[in-house]
Amino acid sequence: MPKEIVSSIDFKDRLVPNFLRSEESQAVIEAEQIALLKLKLFKTTYSQNLPPQKWGIALKKSLRHYPNLEVYDELFSEALKKAWETDFAINQIQQEFNGNLASRSKELFATIFGIVPKEPVSITAKKQLLIFKIQKSDYCLLDEDLLDRNGNSRSSVGFFSIESYKDIKVPVIVLLADYSFQEKIYEHEKQHSQDYFQHSIIFNFNSRGKPQKLKKLSRRFGKEQYLPYGRAENEAKYEILANASLFDLCEKLNVAVEKSEILDELEQDLTDEQGVYYQQYVNRFELGLPEDVLEHDKYKERVSAGINSYLSLAEMYKNIFPGKTNRMAIEVLGQFPLENWPAVVRLISSRR
């Protein structure tokens, strides 16, 4: 285990002192700025349909507002490049189908998944994603997690994955057709896809010879992979964010929801030994690990503390980022490992 990576950011789960010049608080301030910049870029590139040739200029302009983020210029450029490549890949597939995916949806499905569907398939091409809606009998053949290790059926109704169409890599979301909360599942899986890209771009970024800040950010995203319980915690982190993403819509429509009640259910799924996610992540990742490195209680504590941290941050942001309270909480926390969330929230609250 590379020790240096594990200890590269030393966020202690402790009360934050009043002085704020520490490296940790700098990282937190930057995380908020990165989140704001990301939202702004997303708005200009997608919502306002800016042609890709102008994305680089949009980035330069946005960076002028945050001079201390210029060090991350290369990372942002990489993210924009990746976004463009994904859009291009989806366009390429659409062109091969003469822009008419609907009429040959079964054929596309069969090429991608290697299974000829028995029932109707509907396909929608979106920015960054191909969405498949399929029937249960075909769905059962696709989702390998549909059965847990005891052979019991889980209630899977959608998933995100990176698939290949011939030699084109394409991100897909598969949804169970006829499921009444399909839109919710779509939002959930969409968050997973965004997190997947963010995580892989930063984690795979070659920071050799690059400024320390870039190295640290990259290591922060890779840290969990090296800890015995890290992978389950990492999955739990992304489930919390995916569930929280559903509250974006509520905020947009100004609908009050009891977030904590909804997240209580998620906490159960993640920490209860019979819970679907517990079975899926903890049980799977603990296979082969020696008993003495397993820290079930610590994992459970961190999940609970993580959910509480998200709730506090979303509450705290209500007056600071009106209209994007929830999104900001997700974007900021998403930049830190789950175990650091309580410290991150304390640092933010001590500044305000």
Ligand SMILES: [Zn+2]
């Ligand atoms: Zn999920």
